[in-house]
Amino acid sequence: MVKRTFLVTGASQGIGLALSTRLARVGHHVVGLARHAARPDFPGTLVAVDLADRAATAATLDHLTSQYQFDGLVNNVGLVRPQGLARISLDDMDAVLDLNLRPAVQAAQALLPHMRAQRWGRIVNIASLTVLGTADRTAYAGAKAALITFARTWALELATTGITVNAVAPGPTETELFRTNNPPGSPGERRYLNAVPMARFGQPDEIAAAVAFLLNEDAGFITGQTLFVDGGASVGKAMI
DSSP, X not given: OOOOEEEEESOSSHHHHHHHHHHHXXXXXXXXXXXXXXXXXXXXXXXXXXXXXXXXXXHHHHHHHHHOOOOEEEEOOOOOOOBOGGGOOHHHHHHHHHHHHHHHHHHHHHHHHHHHHXXXXXXXXXXXXXXXXXXXXXXXXXXXXXXXXXHHHHHHHTTTTTEEEEEEEEOSBOOHHHHXXXXXXXXXXXXXXXXXXXXXXXXXXXXXXXXXXXXXXXXXXXXXXXXXESTTTXXXXXXX
């Protein structure tokens, strides 16, 4: 197996950490970006940067691409501020759209020259089941839907370059943040579970496995696709 170097945003916890661990386990080098880098157990190189800061993001990417030759990118960083239509704050909407989308463009642009030159590369955008419609998620679902469109558009632009671009759309996943907002026995937990035919939450490593496959050598003929990893929630409710 060829050993690759991957950049993962939002890498210090949840799906980003699970993916970084999985990739490192098979010998790849992972450079993770996170707001806080105080995680000595990170399985690679963890770099502190506030991706909400456009200039800091650009400077960090410039520095990293001068140090490493990246083979792939996972745009995983995200921000959720749930608000119903009548209560949407435009400032909050701008923040959600910006953090979910702008760093993805900056990172892809930074890594693109090397991937083009070697005629091999992988980009995976982490979207969400919410793109199919979820109450109180106007900004977040809109941003994640845009990441799917980014993947489709970039896949067409890069189709003959050896670079594939895809999206993974997780359903409810048992991350630290999810459990903080939806503790066991809470109404939120019941609401999410009722929407998943498998009647359980996804685990971060299950999402990571799907992303890792799309980063693999074997996924070279898959591009422009969105893989829902959601226990069947995107199909519909099980009738038992």
